[in-house]
Amino acid sequence: MSIALRVGIDVGGTNTDAVVLDDDDRVLATAKRPTSPDVTEGLRAALDAVLAELPEPGLEKHVKRVMLGTTHATNAILERRALGRVAVLRLGAPATTSVPPLSEWPDDLRETVAAGTAIVRGGYFVDGREIAPLDVDAVRRFVAATPADAIAVTGVFSPASADQENRVAEIIRAEIGDVPVSLSHEIGSLGLLERENATVLNAALYGVARDVTDALREALAARGLEVETYFAQNDGTLMAVDYAARYPVLTIGSGPANSLRGAAYLSGVTDAIVADVGGTSTDLGVLAGGFPRESAAAVEIGGVATNFRMPDILSIALGGGTIVGAEPRSVGYRIGTEALVFGGSTPTMTDAAVAAGRGDVGTHPVPGQWRERLARAVRRADEAVADAVDRVTLGRVDRPLVAVGGGAFLLAAEVPGVREVVRPAHAEVANAVGAAIALAGGRFETIVPASGGGSSRATLIDNAKEEAAARAVAAGADPASVQIVELSEIPLSYLPEPAVRLHVKAAGPLARQAG
Secondary structure: OOOOOOEEEOOOOEEEEEEEEEOOOOOOEEEEEEEEOOOOHHHHHHHHHHHHHHOOOOOHHHEEEEEEEEOHHHHHHOOOOOOOOOEEEEEEEEEOOOOOOOOOHHHHHHHHHHHEEEEEEOOOOOOOOOOOOHHHHHHHHHHHHHHOEEEEEEEEOOOHHHHHHHHHHHHHHHHHOOEEEEEEHHOOOOOOHHHHHHHHHHOOHHHHHHHHHHHHHHHHHHOOOOOOOEEOOOOOEEHHHHHHHHHHHHHHHHHHHHHHHHHHHOOOOOOOOEEEEOOOEEEEEEEEEEEEEEEOOOOOEEEEEEEEOOOOOOEOOOOOOOEEOOOOOHHHHHHHHHHHOOOOOEHHHHHHHHHHHOOOOOOOOOOOHHHHHHHHHHHHHHHHHHHHHHHHHHHOOOOOEEOOOOOHHOOOOOOOOOOEEOOOOOOOHEEEEEHHHEEEEEEEEEEEEOOOOHHHHHHHHHHHHHHHHHHHOOOEEOOOOOOOEEEEEEEEEEOOOOEEEEEEEEEEOOOOOOO
């Protein structure tokens, strides 16, 4: 048995799951604990539980890496809690002054986050020409007059040219020192307002990232563990803790991505529908080549539209804790005391599945007076799953469905629209497995001439690949093993010369540890 172990942890809305894998990716121990209201206590409980399940005493001292998928950032935005105050600077006058920064944000979130906003002269056209020279003096005046926990800088079409954003970062360091700065070309893609929103949220989350990192380190230190720590990104890859500290917004949506990656590994299927059935909801996504299919639409987080890439996930209000007759309400992490099969008085979908013979959980039989009502709930749930599958498959019926999550037994043995239902071993902790086996990844997006651009086009594409690979290495990947796993071109309209939006994703195994 290898003695270099790693722990994967995924914090969900109902449960926090943990798993220990060895260097051969064999699952040595699993644990599932209720997610606590403050998240951190549930994380510690899951870590303690999974280490206690190791097959031999003393094995925990061989844990070398911990990978965490967390809802901390999402919860902070949804609850307007623990967010930093951000100075929001847009490089875009005179072109963008009619729509001020954060104008579409919910009032309470804007008041919580915004320390001040400004639009100064600058920005680029889509072909890389300057709209206006950067107003350096205005930048200096704004940062000097706007005390904040962090600064978010967004330039018009900065993915086409990041020079002005990088120059502003230099000015900020020279004027006020080591304040955290988020640059939009490192966060989002084309689309000024959505990219600006994602950049501001990223800046607001720096404190949250620091707090969760400290909490995890304290939990590990309490067990006497000295390990490398990684955070799961929302595309199914990992990033080192220092990288996560710079880009905490990329942890949003990591849970569904972990589940899809874990489902691919546990089932051995790389092209499939995945249904992750939790305590509150069922998330359906599509595996393409072993990675989550990504959403082409803008993603809304806490009432704010963003455009960084997220898994294409369809969520339905069906989980093990869903209350029968009161959908979409759920008992959540209280299922162990409130469900009928655990001696409680609340009929849940777990009770319905047990009554239908789909699972054997709990400590009590389902009362006879509930069985007809629970049977109707199962039929409605099957119809909802079939409809959701039809929506995510887009008409394809040749793929299997991989059922994972603690509530996977809710799903029927046959689901219309899929070839078969696959139920892999350790499916209940697929999200934690996905975090543990993930590669480190990086992305880069820019604009290049359309086909026929000659050697300059080839050079720009090569440069984009190198930048994506460099970001993967910064996230923790082994430089010798990084590969380009995605390269896509999307034509852009209404330009003087034909051009495309180039998106490059690189990924690779984590760099080997010294010693």
